[in-house]
Amino acid sequence: MQVRSPRTVAGRGFILQSFYQLSFDELQAACDSASYLFNWHYKKNQREECRHNNISKKTKLFMSGVSLDVPTIERVELSADKTVKFLFKLHDGGRVETVLIPFRGKYTICLSSQVGCAMNCAFCFTGKQGFKRHLGAEEIVGQLVEAKRWLSENRPDDHRILNIVYMGQGEPLHNFDNVKRSAEIFLSRHGLSFADYKITISTAGYLPGLERWQKEMPTVNIALSLHATDRERRNELVPINKKFDFEKVIELADAIPRGDRRFVTYEYVMIDGFNDSDHDARALGRMLKGRKAFINLIPFNPFPGAVYRRSPDGRIAQFKNVLDGFHIPTTIRTTKGDEILAACGQLNSSPLAREGSAP
Ligand code: SF4
Numbered sequence: 001m002q003v004r005s006p007r008t009v010a011g012r013g014f015i016l017q018s019f020y021q022l023s024f025d026e027l028q029a030a031c032d033s034a035s036y037l038f039n040w041h042y043k044k045n046q047r048e049e050c051r052h053n054n055i056s057k058k059t060k061l062f063m064s065g066v067s068l069d070v071p072t073i074e075r076v077e078l079s080a081d082k083t084v085k086f087l088f089k090l091h092d093g094g095r096v097e098t099v100l101i102p103f104r105g106k107y108t109i110c111l112s113s114q115v116g117c118a119m120n121c122a123f124c125f126t127g128k129q130g131f132k133r134h135l136g137a138e139e140i141v142g143q144l145v146e147a148k149r150w151l152s153e154n155r156p157d158d159h160r161i162l163n164i165v166y167m168g169q170g171e172p173l174h175n176f177d178n179v180k181r182s183a184e185i186f187l188s189r190h191g192l193s194f195a196d197y198k199i200t201i202s203t204a205g206y207l208p209g210l211e212r213w214q215k216e217m218p219t220v221n222i223a224l225s226l227h228a229t230d231r232e233r234r235n236e237l238v239p240i241n242k243k244f245d246f247e248k249v250i251e252l253a254d255a256i257p258r259g260d261r262r263f264v265t266y267e268y269v270m271i272d273g274f275n276d277s278d279h280d281a282r283a284l285g286r287m288l289k290g291r292k293a294f295i296n297l298i299p300f301n302p303f304p305g306a307v308y309r310r311s312p313d314g315r316i317a318q319f320k321n322v323l324d325g326f327h328i329p330t331t332i333r334t335t336k337g338d339e340i341l342a343a344c345g346q347l348n349s350s351p352l353a354r355e356g357s358a359p
Pocket of ligand 1: 169
């Protein structure tokens, strides 16, 4: 593999290649201390360049041309349930949000893959922000690296990140190359060493990315945003449905190689009076019966300017009851961090949202 050449960024001229965009193999090809460096920066979480005597001159020379910069934490919001939302500032002034979701003293990290999002899903605050740009792999990896550092400095007793979900801002498969590269870096046994079943990449059904997934993506989990079973309502909630045929999307997701006990997760946002009737549950059950499917019911999370309301708890429980009759494993997602707009569908890093009003 070739180490990529340094990038130029419009208006900023020449910038250095980032350490956090390099796979282990690329680093190994470029210098002779890749294990040491992955251990130093990923396992030991070190910010500063390694100056240890074990590092060869060749490695030092190489690293002198490599940036260790990561997105900087501009703001941290904490909720009563221990959810943490970070606002990250990027090198060009762009911003993204990242969330740490607590579970029994450990965390799942929800990563962003783009500044804004082009998909414009109707139930999602990010969709209202519009699309600005893709994140580089180093900006995706950097969110986790900095969140880990923040945890070890601020919550040293419960600082483990066990799961990674690409469910923050952006459609991950629209930024396929950088998302794939970041997942490979997370998986490297020399560094962060996540197991593939601990990483989930979510998609609204971006067909070109799914077509590449089978051949190119490591064997991480996939989650598909379904939200409605008929064309008309899915067109409203997930407008790219008009462009990419959802039957083809499901077919492709089904064909993605997975371990014996792995499922495709289907996400279904529960909107009061819109898609939450028993009839809708039966349609969903019929659609997914016989597939290796896992359903995640997500109570709609309100945001400024939203036109939908969350289904009542009793309705969501009844919807699940109907699905249980189809013997499809189904969970209801616990809402965490909604008072700081950190729950599913609530992220928005645009200036207007940061000032407290919808764009
Ligand atoms: S739900 Fe995901 S794909 Fe849809 S607008 Fe929000 S971030 Fe983009």
